Amino acid sequence: MCGIVGYIGEKSAVDILIEGLSMLEYRGYDSAGVAVYDNGALDVRKKKGRLDMLRQLLEKEPVQGTMGIGHTRWATHGAPSDENSHPHTNGAGTIAVVHNGIIENYSRLKEYLGAKGYSFRSQTDTEVLAHLIDHYYMGDLLSAVQDALRHVEGSYAICVVSKDHPGEIIAARKDSPLVLGSGQGENFVASDVPALLKHTRDVYFLEDYEVARVTREGIDIFDRYGIPVEREVFHVEWDVQAAERGGYPHFMLKEIHEEPKALQDTLSPRINAQGDLNIEGLGLEEEAVRAVRRIVIVACGTASYAGQVGKYVFEKSLRIPVEVDLASEYRYRDPVVQEGDLFLVISQSGETADTLAAMRLAKARGARILAITNVVGSTISREADAVMYTWAGPEIAVASTKAFTTQLLCIELLALHMARIRGSMEQAQWQALFAAVQAIPAKVEAMLEAEDTVKRCAHRHSNVSDAYFLGRNLDYPIAMEGSLKLKEISYIHSEAFAAGELKHGPIALIEEGTLVLAIATQKELYEKMASNIKEVKARGAHVLAMCPGDAALILDLADEVIELEDTQALLTPLISVIPAQLLAYFCSVERGYDVDKPRNLAKSVTVE
Ligand code: F6R
Numbered sequence: 001m002c003g004i005v006g007y008i009g010e011k012s013a014v015d016i017l018i019e020g021l022s023m024l025e026y027r028g029y030d031s032a033g034v035a036v037y038d039n040g041a042l043d044v045r046k047k048k049g050r051l052d053m054l055r056q057l058l059e060k061e062p063v064q065g066t067m068g069i070g071h072t073r074w075a076t077h078g079a080p081s082d083e084n085s086h087p088h089t090n091g092a093g094t095i096a097v098v099h100n101g102i103i104e105n106y107s108r109l110k111e112y113l114g115a116k117g118y119s120f121r122s123q124t125d126t127e128v129l130a131h132l133i134d135h136y137y138m139g140d141l142l143s144a145v146q147d148a149l150r151h152v153e154g155s156y157a158i159c160v161v162s163k164d165h166p167g168e169i170i171a172a173r174k175d176s177p178l179v180l181g182s183g184q185g186e187n188f189v190a191s192d193v194p195a196l197l198k199h200t201r202d203v204y205f206l207e208d209y210e211v212a213r214v215t216r217e218g219i220d221i222f223d224r225y226g227i228p229v230e231r232e233v234f235h236v237e238w239d240v241q242a243a244e245r246g247g248y249p250h251f252m253l254k255e256i257h258e259e260p261k262a263l264q265d266t267l268s269p270r271i272n273a274q275g276d277l278n279i280e281g282l283g284l285e286e287e288a289v290r291a292v293r294r295i296v297i298v299a300c301g302t303a304s305y306a307g308q309v310g311k312y313v314f315e316k317s318l319r320i321p322v323e324v325d326l327a328s329e330y331r332y333r334d335p336v337v338q339e340g341d342l343f344l345v346i347s348q349s350g351e352t353a354d355t356l357a358a359m360r361l362a363k364a365r366g367a368r369i370l371a372i373t374n375v376v377g378s379t380i381s382r383e384a385d386a387v388m389y390t391w392a393g394p395e396i397a398v399a400s401t402k403a404f405t406t407q408l409l410c411i412e413l414l415a416l417h418m419a420r421i422r423g424s425m426e427q428a429q430w431q432a433l434f435a436a437v438q439a440i441p442a443k444v445e446a447m448l449e450a451e452d453t454v455k456r457c458a459h460r461h462s463n464v465s466d467a468y469f470l471g472r473n474l475d476y477p478i479a480m481e482g483s484l485k486l487k488e489i490s491y492i493h494s495e496a497f498a499a500g501e502l503k504h505g506p507i508a509l510i511e512e513g514t515l516v517l518a519i520a521t522q523k524e525l526y527e528k529m530a531s532n533i534k535e536v537k538a539r540g541a542h543v544l545a546m547c548p549g550d551a552a553l554i555l556d557l558a559d560e561v562i563e564l565e566d567t568q569a570l571l572t573p574l575i576s577v578i579p580a581q582l583l584a585y586f587c588s589v590e591r592g593y594d595v596d597k598p599r600n601l602a603k604s605v606t607v608e
Pocket of ligand 1: 351355604
């Protein structure tokens with residue numbers, strides 16, 4: 001949520017800021033702004049709307065200078081408007097601040113500052129911070145920021161510049177990510193690595209409560225007590241192309257097409273030279289695996305549906321109970337952490353505020369945390385006891401696709417690893433599943449060939465106002481994921497039901513022509529699903545089924561079919577989600593929406 005960029009060097013700051021913001025627009029896109037130091041003054045330009053609106057403003061009112069900060073916003077306090085856009089300044093316009101997060105005690109601070117004569121131009125919490133820094137400013141910007149932050153409650157990643165300090169940017173963080181990029185005679189700040197990739201791959205990750213002084217010559221980091229911190233430089237392996245559209249009309253389509261490679265990249269490091277499964281370094285050696293009595297999975301949104309798949313996969317293959325909870329619920333329900341729990345956190349970004357808070361709570365109560373995440377250096381990856389990375393590369397589209405399938409693959413690999421140690425699967429069954437896992441990247445590649453079929457389905461149905469997904473067993477989490485994908489980018493009202501629940505209420509929604517998407521991959525449940533399809537058809541539903549070619553019962557009943565590649569029952573989510581992702585994508589395109597930047601949403605939800 002909200003993208004931040006800072007630059008100090010010899011080049012034109014505004015070009016680097018705008019280019020960096022364009023790489024971060026997925027973090028928020030309802031307004032954007034820059035503040036650039038030029039000849040003794042801070043020039044601020046900010047505009048409601050997409051980054052293009054700011055670009056147009058800058059054409060009319062250009063800024064020059066070699067030091068500045070920029071921001072792309074996802075509104076929390078105060079509606080999107082020119083006035084509420086960042087950067088915010090103190091009254092004299094000598095200090096400018098960009099901020100990601102929420103200052104929770106901003107009303108109290110505002111009152112305090114108001115009594116001291118400060119006046120406010122916006123409805124944001126961030127403006128309070130600009131005045132608070134001004135209040136503490138005695139000639140040293142770093143100290144003023146440190147003093148101001150001592151009075152701030154909530155979350156923040158900030159960049160601060162002052163016209164009286166043209167040689168430095170002050171950056172700080174708590175519960176919102178911030179990365180410092182190291183260059184030659186120039187240095188950078190950003191919320192996320194993609195904004196830096198064109199300039200440097202050498203970065204420092206700022207930790208909570210740390211403050212950094214970024215100058216042309218170097219980067220100094222201080223802890224919460226102002227003591228200098230030595231931080232090792234981290235070399236990012238991603239290349240620039242990975243964060244670009246590469247000829248695709250949208251990042252989402254590119255990322256769907258990257259799924260076979262992302263899956264292969266996630267799989268390969270876990271297979272040794274002898275072709276055997278090799279999961280090391282997760283603290284899941286023999287004794288630890290045998291000691292597991294329960295698995296608790298916590299995540300948000302799409303990642304939570306990966307967790308729901310995990311429930312079926314782990315329970316079936318390990319015969320131990322699994323609980324899956326939404327992080328936003330877990331953190332506020334006084335959860336029980338028991339000896340023998342394996343606590344699994346799933347998060348693409350590794351920065352989601354609720355997931356992080358749930359993880360910290362579980363850790364404080366004694367749980368050992370294993371994180372499945374995609375972002376090396378993210379807060380969750382640094383605070384978890386062990387990390388299993390999804391090697392999906394940067395995921396830029398707001399709607400998660402390749403991160404989801406690689407999360408599923410990690411779950412399958414963990415289940416295989418633990419099942420072998422616990423002896424909970426027969427040898428032959430284990431071998432067959434392991435072989436099928438290795439075939440998954442190719443199966444997903446083959447599934448992508450259904451793209452044109454899915455596109456035609458989207459063309460026929462993109463004008464519906466409601467769509468209902470049905471599934472049983474492992475198809476139920478995929479029904480939920482398909483439904484989330486459809487609603488978040490095409491704005492079609494959609495819900496997912498466990499098919500067995502239909503007659504307990506939801507079937508009342510079905511009328512002549514209602515679109516029902518029936519996912520049926522579990523052979524022993526074909527008959528049950530067939531009955532559910534009959535029930536909705538009897539009430540006028542139009543049924544689009546997603547099932548393998550051998551599901552004769554389903555094929556006979558459905559009005560339309562997207563045929564799925566066949567695989568082992570436990571692996572079907574990795575296949576069935578592909579057409580669901582494509583369907584959401586093409587419906588959004590048909591309806592003329594901005595697929596990669598759906599309304600009201602942003603990637604990496606770093607506020608509650
Ligand atoms: C939906 C989507 C979100 C995220 C959720 C968690 O397409 O992307 O539902 O899955 O916000 O994000 P991470 O995985 O970064 O914790």
